[in-house]
Amino acid sequence: MSGTTTAGARLRAAGGGANRWVVLFVLCVSLLLVALDATVLHVAVPSVTEDLRPSGVELLWIVDAYPLICAALLILFGTLGDRVGRRRVLLIGYGIFGAASALAALATTPEVLIGARALLGVGGAMIMPATLSILRAVFPDRRERATAIGIWTAVAAVGAATGPVLGGFLVQHFWWGSVFLINIPLMALILPVGRWLLPESRGDSDGPWDVLGALMAAAGVLGVVLGVKRLGAGHSLLDAETAVPLLIGAALLAVFVRRQRRRRHPLIDMGMFSRAAFSTSVGCIVLAMLALVGLELIAVQYLQLILGLSPLETGLRLLPLTFAAMAAGATGSATLQRVGPRRMVGWGFVLTAGAVLLLTLMGQHDRPLLLTAGFVLLGYGLQTTLFAAYESMLSEAPAQQAGGAAAIGETSYQLGAGMGIALLGSVMNAAYAPALSSLAGVPGSASSAAANSLGEAYKVADQLGGGAGDVLRSTARHSFVHGLHVTLLVSAGLLMLGAVAALRLPRAMECSGDGAEKTELGEASETSDMGEKAGKAEKCPPPRRPDLSLPASREPAEATGSGRTAH
Secondary structure, eight states, X not given: OOHHHHHHHHHHTTTTSTHHHHHHHHHHHHHHHHHHHHHTTGGGHHHHHHHHOOOHHHHHHHHHHHHHHHHHHHHHHHHHHHHHOHHHHHHHHHHHHHHHHHHHHTOOSHHHHHHHHHHHHHHHHHHHHHHHHHHHHHOOSHHHHHHHHHHHHHHHHHHHHHHHHHHHHXXXXXXXXXXXXXXXXXXHHXXXXXXXXXXXXXXXXXXXXXXXXXXXXXXXXXHHHHHHHHHHTTOOTTSHHHHHHHHHHHHHHHHHHHHHHHOSSOSSOGGGGGSHHHHHHHHHHHHHHHHHHHHHHHHHHIIIIISOOOHHHHHHHHHHHHHHHHHHHHHHHHHHHHHHHHHHHHHHHHHHHHHHHHHTTOOSXXXXXXXXXXXXXXXXXXXXXXXXXXXXXXXHXXXXXXXXXXXXXXXXXXXXXXXXXXXXXXXXXXXXSGGGSSOTTSOHHHHHHHTTOHHHHHHHHHHHOHHHHHHHHHHHHHHHHHHHHHHHHHHHHHHHHHHHHGGGSOSSOEEEBOOSOEESOHHHHHTSHHHHTBTOEEEXXXXXXXXXXXXXXXXXXXXXXXXXXXX
């Protein structure tokens, strides 16, 4: 073994020492790059269209190939990491992500760019669940793990929000390929650092890996996500290109679940879903993302089409939401220890529902203070919910199933985002379109075109001109605001449903040690804190000092009725 590898092994053997925070930093940089790439291309689409001249279908695949492939492969690579080593899968993902970034930056045809985006999705699917499952292994103490997950979720929020801003800057000063080129030096740095610092860990490797089941899960998720995305784009559920992927995907996932229940060595222990805390946490992630993505999409349209703000001004108006989400992630650990998962998730949903109801006061005119207050409450409430749900889900899963559990959480995240666009977009269209069906002096064809979207209504109104154009424009604006209010009320109802569902979560946060985790940390890790706490569970007391590495007072575990097991 080389000297570098030996040094890395010594650092990794520190286990519960300060080095775990360096490991968290490396994992967060990984996540930041993946989150950035999910949104950084959006502002570059006009430049890509002008340069590569893709068809409409090709342009859709350029944008959607990355999230589709990434969502489809999360379960496959998450469970593979449990078997062959999460660090190994993560490092391979780094290499693929860097190579795909170079290919995308230098693409000269739409086909090459689509292939590169799909390859980026493969790398992202290897990185995302691995970061969360390694975090689970490096932080066996739940109090410290809660702090780490808070940082992790805050970084994800920053990455998603920073993507369009960074992309716009790069496209303005360089060319569209630069949005991918920035990944290469970072990956070239993080790959050797990750190989040196990150600990290897794996779950239960008994029995063969279910290759057929992994492919079945990938195809099933791909079909469902593709169908949901088409619904979000305005296609009918009865459309064959929408219904067929949805039905095939749902059928494959049903067969996958049945197969996993029957196998002696399943990819994913379906028994995890019988635990109220785990299944409820997954459902809360879906509901939170459904609300967040759908509301953000509609808010962007409102800011630009009703208030007339530029894309840059729109991004600045949404920054309070991002800052509030960062604050919620940073303070999430202390809040969780004080109030417990049930109250934190439940009140997070209630706070978000209150923010949504506050935003129903939006009208035809700009009210910046109202919008800022609503976005702050929205960002803080949703991030509070997401943090507590992720933490509860990951802590409830057995240590040997960490990769599979992380993949389930990330897949739920992606499905919730797609469902949010589809569901809330459909509600918005249903409330917006009827008022435009028959307007005096406006031809039927013009009314039908205007009913598609507010942007289309503005174009048709400009073409008509005169009194008919003014009537169409005014009616479309009022109808859009009405649709916005209806959508917000529906969203508030869904959020309150999430608050009710949160009642199934444990009342108090329990701490547990993970003695069953198979790692390459050697005997040194066995004598660290994780070895001392193996098999013991305790209710986490509120932190008395900000230094979470100090020993906390031990109290007997309290029964919560959640069916938890000590890891």
